[in-house]
Amino acid sequence: MIDQARQAAALTAIEAALGAGAVDLSPAVLARYATPLAIPVGVVLPANEAQLAVALSAAKGAGGVLQPVCNGAHGLEKTGLDKVIVLDLQRMNQILEVNEELAYCLVEPGVTFRELDAYIRSKNIKLWVDSPGNPDASVAASFVERSAGYTPYSDHSLMQCGLEVMLADGRLVRTGMGAMPKSTCWQLFKFGYGPWVDGLFSQSDFAVPTKVGTWLMPEPPAFKTFMVTVENEDGLAPLLDVLGPLKLNMVVANGVAVSNALHEAALLGKKRNDYGGNGPMAASAVKAAGKALGLGYWNLYGSLYGLPDNVPILWDLVNGAFGSVPGAKVIADGRGVDPRLWSWRMGTMTGAVASPPAAIAQWSGNQALTVNPVSPVDGEDAMRLYELSRDTCAEHDFDMVSEAVAIWRSANHRQFLPSTGSDTASAARARACAEALIGAQAEAGFGQVFTEPGLRATVDKTFASGGLSNLHTKVKKALDPTALFASA
DSSP, X not given: OOOHHHHXXXXXXXXXXXXXXXXXXXXXXXXXXXXXXXXXXXXXXXXXXXXXXXXXXXXXXXXXXXXXXXXXXXSOSOOSSTTOEEEEOTTOOOEEEEETTTXXXXXXXXXXXXXXXXXXXHTTOOEEOOOOSOTTSBHHHHHHTTXXXXXXXXXXXXXXXXXXXXXXXXXXXEOGGGXXXXXXXXXXXXXXSSSOOGGGGSSSSSOEEEEEEEEOEEOOSEEEEEEEEEOSGGGHHHHHHHHHHHHHTTSSOSOEEEEEHHHHHHHTTOOXXXXXXXXXXXXXXXXXXXXXXXXXXXXXXXXXXXXTTTHHHHHHHHHHHHHTSTTEEEESSOTTSOHHHHHHHHHHTTTXXXXXXXXXXXXXXXXXXXXXXXXXXXXXXXXXXXXXXXXXXXXXXXXXXEEEEEETTEEEEEEEEEEOTTOHHHHHHHHHHXXXXXXXXXXXXXXXXXXXXXXXXXXXTTSOTTSHHHHHHHHHHHHOTTOOBOOX
16 A cells, blocks of 8 residues: 555655756646546656655655656556556657667657657658557557567667666666677667676666667668458367468568457457447357458468568468368458558558557557567467467456467467446456456466556466565565555
């Protein structure tokens, strides 16, 4: 339980140190970070590293508890604990470097994918930005949260290179080659010398990121995007069985999205009540919803890249492989597919940074929790995960609204639980479903790749006792002994 008196004292101390412009208590702003189950008491907005250090010192001296977020201006980063103080780094939004020759960037935590893309385009730099789907997400947050995109650079944790963080005591630490003052390879060699520690600062409450480097993809000489639909619910297994070897051998190199019809309907602005009826939609209704939109029950989005003479050779191989899946339809020209969906989906795989046609959360409300299990890119495992997740959602009266992104050897799933944001009971029901999904998936061997604020303890319970959780606790005590940063 957070001490409200200490929180008030911390806000007063920060405001006295930085001025009123660095603290926002307005209900409209607080609402951007709030959920029905957690509302912050204030937002602190440092403009630079010096102000950030002062804010940390003032909060620590008053016994405050802060939850850092990289850029909450667009309501994408939520609080996990009630009455916490949000430390929002959105004003620290400088693009410090974009190196076209070596294909990397260095940014402050407030920079969004949209802003980075606009900068690159304004300079006519031939590099692609890999967006995780929402262009207003923070580039730094995508590393912190281990988000996934849709180009060959979809693994944002792997593509991150070079990090600077501020510890709870206000000290700055540069990792990797950045630890050497005159380094020429801070954004080129991930590991430096000695233990690699960058991962400690992703999905953790150990420090605040202040600079993040990431690799950018050079624009390829040629590419070909495509879509594969399968009409039946059980078509997921053969679809993933074909995709697995293509990913393993890097034939289809991008982050391959595989989504069900309800996910794509929601992207097109369709609402749950557009389809009538009560309770979760049956498989036949999901199939019909997809068919009405020119989609399948399952929809896969892939792309090929390389030299102009090589891409057609790869296409013949891929077209034939997916064409062998029963009930599959391979589409390369977008014919029959809603042009809004086709344009956005193909753009995500070719460096375009744009908003999707609609927000998934609007399927049946205005907010959505996500559960994020990981599975092998394997038909049997993917189908097993899907069926247990579908049944658990149905038990809690939720539709199965799902997308997976296949990266390397795994598929990172995003299962959406939309709920009405102003309805506490609806939000509590979504959280109960999320907790049930996490437990059932862990029991079946599927762990989480990302945890929503407020669900961290639920995921921690899936770990073996005395192992990883204890290690995390020891690192937390070493780096943040007074628990200045909230454990959401």
